[in-house]
Amino acid sequence: MKLALIAGCVAGRRACRLLSEALHRCGSTVTLIGPAPDEAAAEPDWLPLPLPQLAASELLDHVDAVGVFLDGESLRQFRRIHGQAAALRGRSPRPLFSGPFRPLYGDALAADLLPRLGVDLLCLQGEAQLAELNWLVQGTPQAQQACEAIGLWCLPTAPIGHSISQEPLLVVLDQPEIPPSPFANGVLYERLCAVARASPHWQVRLQCDQPLPPDPQQWPQTSLGWHHLQSSRPPANLQLGDHADPLPGLIQARVCMGIGSDWLLPPMVWGKPTVVLGDYGIRTAFNGPLFFGSGVMRRLMDCLPLDALLNSSRPDPTWLAWRGWSIVDGPQRLLRRLEALIG
Amino acid sequence: MTLKLLLVADSDSQLLACQALADAVRALGGAVTVNAIPKPGTPAGVLGALERSGPLWAMSTTRLLADPRLEGFDAIGVYLTGSKLAEFRSTYRLSRQRQRQPLRPLFCGFNGVVLERFEEAIAWRLGYDLICLNGPRDQARLDLLLRHTPFQAQRSVITGLARNRPAPASSKARERILVFAEQVVMPAAPHERRRLVQMLARLARRSPDWQVLIKPRVAAHETTFHAVDTHISATLREALGSPPANLQLSYEPLPQLLQRSRLLATVSSTALFDALDFGCRPVVVADFGLRQDLGTPFFAASGLLRSLDASEDLDALEQGSDADPAWLHWVGYHPEFSAANLLRALTDLAGGVHDSAPLQLSHPGYVVNAADLSTNQLRRGAEAAIRCRDYDEAARLLEIAQLHRPDNRNIGRRLAAVRQRNRLLRRLALLVTPGLRA
Numbered sequence: 001m002k003l004a005l006i007a008g009c010v011a012g013r014r015a016c017r018l019l020s021e022a023l024h025r026c027g028s029t030v031t032l033i034g035p036a037p038d039e040a041a042a043e044p045d046w047l048p049l050p051l052p053q054l055a056a057s058e059l060l061d062h063v064d065a066v067g068v069f070l071d072g073e074s075l076r077q078f079r080r081i082h083g084q085a086a087a088l089r090g091r092s093p094r095p096l097f098s099g100p101f102r103p104l105y106g107d108a109l110a111a112d113l114l115p116r117l118g119v120d121l122l123c124l125q126g127e128a129q130l131a132e133l134n135w136l137v138q139g140t141p142q143a144q145q146a147c148e149a150i151g152l153w154c155l156p157t158a159p160i161g162h163s164i165s166q167e168p169l170l171v172v173l174d175q176p177e178i179p180p181s182p183f184a185n186g187v188l189y190e191r192l193c194a195v196a197r198a199s200p201h202w203q204v205r206l207q208c209d210q211p212l213p214p215d216p217q218q219w220p221q222t223s224l225g226w227h228h229l230q231s232s233r234p235p236a237n238l239q240l241g242d243h244a245d246p247l248p249g250l251i252q253a254r255v256c257m258g259i260g261s262d263w264l265l266p267p268m269v270w271g272k273p274t275v276v277l278g279d280y281g282i283r284t285a286f287n288g289p290l291f292f293g294s295g296v297m298r299r300l301m302d303c304l305p306l307d308a309l310l311n312s313s314r315p316d317p318t319w320l321a322w323r324g325w326s327i328v329d330g331p332q333r334l335l336r337r338l339e340a341l342i343g
Numbered sequence: 344m345t346l347k348l349l350l351v352a353d354s355d356s357q358l359l360a361c362q363a364l365a366d367a368v369r370a371l372g373g374a375v376t377v378n379a380i381p382k383p384g385t386p387a388g389v390l391g392a393l394e395r396s397g398p399l400w401a402m403s404t405t406r407l408l409a410d411p412r413l414e415g416f417d418a419i420g421v422y423l424t425g426s427k428l429a430e431f432r433s434t435y436r437l438s439r440q441r442q443r444q445p446l447r448p449l450f451c452g453f454n455g456v457v458l459e460r461f462e463e464a465i466a467w468r469l470g471y472d473l474i475c476l477n478g479p480r481d482q483a484r485l486d487l488l489l490r491h492t493p494f495q496a497q498r499s500v501i502t503g504l505a506r507n508r509p510a511p512a513s514s515k516a517r518e519r520i521l522v523f524a525e526q527v528v529m530p531a532a533p534h535e536r537r538r539l540v541q542m543l544a545r546l547a548r549r550s551p552d553w554q555v556l557i558k559p560r561v562a563a564h565e566t567t568f569h570a571v572d573t574h575i576s577a578t579l580r581e582a583l584g585s586p587p588a589n590l591q592l593s594y595e596p597l598p599q600l601l602q603r604s605r606l607l608a609t610v611s612s613t614a615l616f617d618a619l620d621f622g623c624r625p626v627v628v629a630d631f632g633l634r635q636d637l638g639t640p641f642f643a644a645s646g647l648l649r650s651l652d653a654s655e656d657l658d659a660l661e662q663g664s665d666a667d668p669a670w671l672h673w674v675g676y677h678p679e680f681s682a683a684n685l686l687r688a689l690t691d692l693a694g695g696v697h698d699s700a701p702l703q704l705s706h707p708g709y710v711v712n713a714a715d716l717s718t719n720q721l722r723r724g725a726e727a728a729i730r731c732r733d734y735d736e737a738a739r740l741l742e743i744a745q746l747h748r749p750d751n752r753n754i755g756r757r758l759a760a761v762r763q764r765n766r767l768l769r770r771l772a773l774l775v776t777p778g779l780r781a
Contacts, residue, residue: 106461106462107459107460107461107635110635110640111634111635111636114633114634114635114640128487131487132487135480135483135484135487136640137643138480138644138673139643139644139667139669139670139673140643140644142643143644179746179749181749181750183749183750184746184749186749187745187746187749188746191742191746278710279743279746279747280746280747281466281710281711281712281747282462282463282466282710282711282712283463284459284460284462284463288462288463288466289462289463289466289488292462292466292488292492292709293488293489293490293491293492293709294708295708295709296708297708297709297710298707298708298710299710299739299743300742300746301739301742301743313708316491316708318491319491319492322490322491
């Protein structure tokens, strides 16, 4: 099957690359297409095309189906132009599939799904998202929306080898906008310094969960990394991770920790001890509802000594399965549904 | 058995919810007292209506919990914002234990349709003996949230969205009035609020035989849950300059307006259900699309979505379809769901039909907002720990409180005091730093 996957933002591109690799292993040919974000971020495996031209492009006539993993307004624009261009050419629009490319839940999932309703196939992650979709569209004209759960496709959850660091390493996921004030971030940074000082035989690494500019001067003041650079005497065992990619750090970590980052899910799937910081409670803006049922929420001060985390803090497997972990044949499921769609 | 209920609320929308619940319970033979916690800016009209309909108290939470008359009630309904809800539950239990008084069932609910942050709201409400929900839609979402968690035993009851007694059929013809129920943050963006009033003005110009009345959520000097910079009257001036003569603001109470008007339009207000109660035809403004931030997805299956801009005039808008009965049932507007369900559930609780042990909120690996996570609860806990000379526990609680409120200097000072290792200096520091005022 020949497929095109379209994405715009960093998370969408990463997710599409993962899906493309999985589909390729199933024998499909996949072309990655998307507007080039900027010169520096140009990626060789992406076909750079501006969105309006891409939506109207005859290139899409040569694929069996198109996966559109754009955000709300871009997605609306793509669907409108693609439909109009196909009508002008006297052809049917290509079968479109789409879905959230982050592990969303609650209000965030509903907001993400609304502009996607009406596509030929909605790709969701697990039973939890299917149940939420049914709840959202109950009684509406979209109640019969075609959908398929294809697992946690958007995150690198494939098994990893034994590449953990020799020295115990705690990776703290730094979400540059959470908490949303520089002062609150400063307080959290001080707390993490205290954790590092109380655990001298551990390395504590602040790992940004999304790419930050190479120049630290441009880092947001609401990131832990920014506070670390301002600190005059940070603990010797507190360090910064790779500003561009959280994956290597997570692979090396013995324990992972964060407030509500999507990147907490891969270590959970890999079976690493993971802590969701519960100090802020269940707040929608902090992605709390997603992790409410995870079974690994605890307060920062209850994480000491860090050694105690090594034998605990595993997520509830039923919760993880409900989020999509139990689906191991996601790409095959997707291809089966697309084949049925194309007829 | 006549149930005696106490309802506790503070802000205007919660007081309105209490008013509706009190009326319904009284109509079913129950006795209700409302305690309106004093709060600046609470609309006098809301308090006046409460006073006219039954006993109204105006005590702070502290005074209320010390009042011996509390023992005379069979159950207490609490209609406060999230953190205050959790704090009330916690302090009520503590005060009963201290006074060696039996615990009465506590219940809470929502003051209208829940358009966003439902999970967060539930995380504050867990632990109440009963959570009142609007309809099967909210029940389904609660079940989704609690599935695979230790909180599945949380009790809830569906009490519906009907807030007014059905209006008796009037022989008097309704006036050609469209009431627009304004919401202060839906939409929130100033340019969208201007667009909204411009749409209403165009519709008024196309319908010279009609009157379009914008019903502001609150008057300019009053407050509601959401703080806003620009009152709708200012938006009207900014967007229109001189509005058409048949477009006006109206501060007449909504029930009165709805009893004489033909149409109600709203973006996503609970007033839609008030309109149904009073026999006024509602429409949902579809011009902004289905957007989570506007709460419009709630109405997607209602059959009431209409574009104001695409409507020829108000006569045409009035000819639309009725609300879909299946949707009305799904969201809770159905005779099956009423305050009678609450009274039945409370009677069952009192009769020991169900296990009445409070829901255990502390489980390893789970954090709920309701479990002593409001800043004041944390500070109160810290002060209790200081009195017991457990300074490590006090520091732990103050550290969490500081993460919640990093800008609160008193928390920071108190934390520095309990962290002081020198006994004498610590004692001195505790003397000069402010604890939590009762």
